[in-house]
Amino acid sequence: MAVAALLAGALVLGTAVIGPVIWGEAAETNDFTSLDQPASAAHPFGTDKLGRDILARVLVAARLSIGLAVAATAIGMVLGVLVGAVASMSGRRLRRFLAMMIGIAVAFPGLLLALFFAVIFGVGPRGAVLALGFAMAPGFARLTQTLAASVTSQDYVSAARALGVSRVRILVRHVLPNLAEPLIVNGTVAAGSALLAFAGLSYLGLGVQPPAYDWGRMLSEGLNSIYTNPSAALGPALAIVVSGLAFNLAGEFAAQAVGGRARVHRKVPALTVPPVPPSTLGAVRDAGGTGPEVDPGAGVAPDAGPGPSAASDDAHGTVLSVRDLQVRIPTADGMIRPVRGVDLDLAPGEAVGVLGESGSGKSLTALAIARLTHDPVRVDAGRLRFDGLDLRHRLGAAERTRLGTSLSMVFQDPMSSLNPTMRAGDQLAEVATEHQGTSWGPARARAVEQLRAVRLSAAERRARQLPYELSGGMRQRVMIAMGLMGDPRLIIADEPTTALDVTVQQQVLEVIQATRARTGAALLLISHDISVVSGVCDRVLVMYAGRVVEDLPVGALEQAHHPYTRALVEAVPTMETPREERLSSIPGRPPDPAALPTGCPFAPRCPRADRTCEIEPPLVRHGDRAVACHHPVEETL
Numbered sequence: 001m002a003v004a005a006l007l008a009g010a011l012v013l014g015t016a017v018i019g020p021v022i023w024g025e026a027a028e029t030n031d032f033t034s035l036d037q038p039a040s041a042a043h044p045f046g047t048d049k050l051g052r053d054i055l056a057r058v059l060v061a062a063r064l065s066i067g068l069a070v071a072a073t074a075i076g077m078v079l080g081v082l083v084g085a086v087a088s089m090s091g092r093r094l095r096r097f098l099a100m101m102i103g104i105a106v107a108f109p110g111l112l113l114a115l116f117f118a119v120i121f122g123v124g125p126r127g128a129v130l131a132l133g134f135a136m137a138p139g140f141a142r143l144t145q146t147l148a149a150s151v152t153s154q155d156y157v158s159a160a161r162a163l164g165v166s167r168v169r170i171l172v173r174h175v176l177p178n179l180a181e182p183l184i185v186n187g188t189v190a191a192g193s194a195l196l197a198f199a200g201l202s203y204l205g206l207g208v209q210p211p212a213y214d215w216g217r218m219l220s221e222g223l224n225s226i227y228t229n230p231s232a233a234l235g236p237a238l239a240i241v242v243s244g245l246a247f248n249l250a251g252e253f254a255a256q257a258v259g260g261r262a263r264v265h266r267k268v269p270a271l272t273v274p275p276v277p278p279s280t281l282g283a284v285r286d287a288g289g290t291g292p293e294v295d296p297g298a299g300v301a302p303d304a305g306p307g308p309s310a311a312s313d314d315a316h317g318t319v320l321s322v323r324d325l326q327v328r329i330p331t332a333d334g335m336i337r338p339v340r341g342v343d344l345d346l347a348p349g350e351a352v353g354v355l356g357e358s359g360s361g362k363s364l365t366a367l368a369i370a371r372l373t374h375d376p377v378r379v380d381a382g383r384l385r386f387d388g389l390d391l392r393h394r395l396g397a398a399e400r401t402r403l404g405t406s407l408s409m410v411f412q413d414p415m416s417s418l419n420p421t422m423r424a425g426d427q428l429a430e431v432a433t434e435h436q437g438t439s440w441g442p443a444r445a446r447a448v449e450q451l452r453a454v455r456l457s458a459a460e461r462r463a464r465q466l467p468y469e470l471s472g473g474m475r476q477r478v479m480i481a482m483g484l485m486g487d488p489r490l491i492i493a494d495e496p497t498t499a500l501d502v503t504v505q506q507q508v509l510e511v512i513q514a515t516r517a518r519t520g521a522a523l524l525l526i527s528h529d530i531s532v533v534s535g536v537c538d539r540v541l542v543m544y545a546g547r548v549v550e551d552l553p554v555g556a557l558e559q560a561h562h563p564y565t566r567a568l569v570e571a572v573p574t575m576e577t578p579r580e581e582r583l584s585s586i587p588g589r590p591p592d593p594a595a596l597p598t599g600c601p602f603a604p605r606c607p608r609a610d611r612t613c614e615i616e617p618p619l620v621r622h623g624d625r626a627v628a629c630h631h632p633v634e635e636t637l
């Protein structure tokens with residue numbers, strides 16, 4: 001395939017370049033002694049009405065035919081990519097409108113559209129090129145929109161949005177470079193179609209006009225003498241077919257090459273299922289519930305009444321204060337509420353873990369706090385204050401910059417958290433150039449410095465590498481280092497170690513701890529793994545069915561009051577667990593947000609449930625702990 005594509009491409013392009021130089025004269029020489037001659041040794045495709053050699057004219061016409069097809073494709077690509085990109089990055093209404101318009105345009109047969117535009121732009125090569133370009137644009141717009149949708153949902157685009165990077169810059173730096181390969185592949189194939197379409201327009205008399213000639217016009221002239229000299233039409237017809245095939249072959253080859261490379265890029269080492277670290281709950285005791293620089297009591301506001309520290313806000317020393325956070329999503333089954341009234345306070349430097357089974361609403365809570373939810377997800381809150389900013393309202397440019405530099409997000413999948421087409425160091429440097437107005441050189445030097453700070457070996461070299469050249473643990477460090485480029489007051493880490501094996505997991509957790517110690521940033525660590533949360537955090541919020549059901553210091557996990565927290569803790573085996581003992585598990589499954597039971601959502605799985613649980617219990621605070629249960633467990637585990 002590669003050899004055939006290269007040969008065909010070289011043949012077609014070579015002819016286009018040298019054709020007029022070598023055969024130009026022969027193509028223009030009239031020979032009135034041999035008019036309209038059939039194929040012969042001297043003229044393999046015969047001669048035309050003026051006795052000119054048809055083969056020479058076919059070879060000369062290659063330049064115009066291919067040049068016009070390429071020009072039309074370029075116009076179609078530029079226009080289409082522009083419209084598709086705007087559609088993918090714009091607000092909901094404009095996006096829907098553009099998607100609808102693109103859909104309508106795509107539904108028309110391309111040649112019909114081209115004929116329509118040819119009438120508008122006028123007869124002649126310029127009009128035909130514009131007509132074809134406009135006719136090709138909807139296809140490229142649809143392709144761009146579809147491809148961009150998959151890129152804009154990637155974590156690195158979310159991270160850039162969290163940094164407050166403007167839409168245009170996100171488009172130029174993060175989205176378009178990732179669309180380049182599939183667009184080029186499609187462009188190559190489309191150029192083959194454009195060649196055929198252009199020949200069609202010229203054949204119909206709408207394209208190239210005499211005395212200029214391309215294959216379409218030659219085909220039209222040849223067909224006039226099809227009964228006396230069939231080879232006159234055969235020459236240009238063969239040229240169109242061979243060139244069309246060459247473009248398609250090149251496109252196929254490019255697609256295979258790109259596909260192969262993408263597969264190599266995506267090749268990640270097989271993940272081992274992390275064994276449960278020894279003495280998980282021992283770690284809870286050892287950690288004593290405090291991070292290196294954290295005041296153990298910092299998370300509990302002294303005036304906390306009902307509900308967690310109800311009177312505290314940033315004026316009272318919290319870096320993050322959330323009240324009644326609600327996330328609603330319209331679905332085919334109606335509106336679901338995966339997050340139902342979460343309250344949360346984080347003191348500066350405090351580390352709070354959010355625990356819960358899959359689907360309990362942990363990630364949506366984090367995304368809603370960071371304002372990173374997408375349409376159609378709706379977020380409401382009674383209060384959503386971070387570092388003096390009211391995140392419920394639209395932020396101005398300066399506020400966005402502050403949010404970008406003081407809130408750092410670390411996502412689960414380190415591969416999708418980084419732009420695959422940008423070098424690691426450049427991605428870090430962008431934070432400084434974007435927000436601190438630093439020029440590129442110093443920003444790049446700071447990036448290397450921060451990579452060193454997260455203990456990335458050979459930081460200088462790593463900064464020059466693309467994400468796929470780094471291991472999972474390295475990529476996660478790069479993400480953490482990216483947060484360090486600003487002045488983080490809060491790090492939100494959503495399952496930051498789930499995709500890593502257990503030794504790398506430990507290293508990344510250490511880096512997060514060291515980062516907190518160095519910057520004094522608070523940490524909101526989302527995980528379904530008790531050992532991770534208990535090794536790092538001061539306090540734990542346990543979520544179930546979109547609500548916080550228990551809030552307790554990490555050291556009190558073994559004395560948890562909520563039967564769900566108890567069940568989670570008991571489900572973790574330790575080194576002391578006898579091998580022959582059956583591991584404890586929680587019966588049943590977490591409820592589907594689309595079909596929440598009335599009353600306590602944990603009741604169907606709870607051994608302590610009775611009729612009282614038909615009413616959903618509120619979160620009731622006792623000192624530094626809060627629990628939402630009618631029958632809390634009192635005894636020690």
Ligand SMILES: Nc1ncnc2c1ncn2[C@@H]1O[C@H](COP(=O)(O)OP(=O)(O)OP(=O)(O)O)[C@@H](O)[C@H]1O
Pocket residue numbers: 329331338356357358359360361362363364365377528592593
């Ligand atoms: N865009 C969406 N549309 C519909 N439902 C959604 C959407 N995003 C999340 N959900 C649903 O909301 C619920 C909570 O999701 P979320 O990702 O917050 O859970 P989680 O606790 O973080 O789980 P996991 O650990 O698996 O990520 C899940 O049931 C999920 O299916």
